[in-house]
Amino acid sequence: MIIFLYGQDTFRSKEKLRELKNKFIREIDKSGLNLIELDGEKININDFNKAVSTQSFLSKRRMIVIRNIFLAKKAVHGDLLEFLKSKKPDKSGDENIIIFFEAEPDKRTALFKYLNASKFKEEFKKLENNNLINWITKRVSEKGGKINGQNADYLASKSDGNLWALASEIDKLIAQKKDEEIGKKEIEESPLAKIADNIFNLTDAIAKQDKKLALRSIDDNLEAGMNEMYLLSMIVRQFRIIVRVKTALLNGLADNQQIAKKLGFHPFVVQKAMPQVRLYNMEKLKKIYEKLLATDLLLKSSDLNKKAIIENMVVKI
Structure with missing residues (x-):
């Protein structure tokens, strides 16, 4: 099984990756010994083949997470693509899970086109306008805080859609206001x-x-x-x-x-x-x-x- 997570919004993509890894440990391999992470920039086809082909230890399948494969040399892309295409689908439900995680993949490459054709893929675009406001409102609520739509809109206007910075700021605002609603004054005074x-x-x-x-x-x-x-x-x-x-x-x-x-x-x-x-x-x-x-x-x-x-x-x- 191939899963392709990519996009400019690395905050949400990393949340999704964390969710998948936690689910794997919770439901398949509580030891975590069969969860492997590889640096795609330094990988070669032998490393990849070994990680994918090695039999799992006391578990029916492995999870292999590969980050930054698009920073690898073009020759590696070719070898990897050939390997992936040669793999026959396993219908037993016991096949290894391979996750490719990228922030900014080169969409012109054959590797991207192959991965993007995967059944399990998700692009995390930068949130804007109402999507960003809704994310702020939901995030504040999940963290136990309160904010109205107008002030969520105002907070969105002070950001460039960077959810890492917004998440940090939301935590600080909630800690500052405790059980009270976050107001415009607190947002104006925020870093x-x-x-x-x-x-x-x-x-x-x-x-x-x-x-x-x-x-x-x-x-x-x-x-x-x-x-x-x-x-x-x-x-x-x-x-x-x-x-x-x-x-x-x-x-x-x-x-x-x-x-x-x-x-x-x-x-x-x-x-x-x-x-x-x-x-x-x-x-x-x-x-x-x-x-x-x-x-x-x-x-x-x-x-x-x-x-x-x-x-x-x-x-x-």
């Missing part, structure tokens, strides 16, 4: 909301060519505990929003609600971004994007002071 506001203020200063304020904002974010790579990723996110909203405007969409629906953004995000959007043309935005990509490469590969790299980028944008 998640402050990060979103700080990044907006930084990109707003960049848009208005206020270098002094932009540099001060960098200092504020770093002093608050944000590292340079995360700071850059949040700046990239905001400019990605600006580019997409600008493109929507150029394509004839003028209403904020229409744009939000088309792009899968929260209406508040579009409304707040609009003043920045109107300060740029597409040519300028393309140049900024090139600078952001160059800065990302420099942060990852250079020994230069990381704060200085970010500051230099902001001054030159």
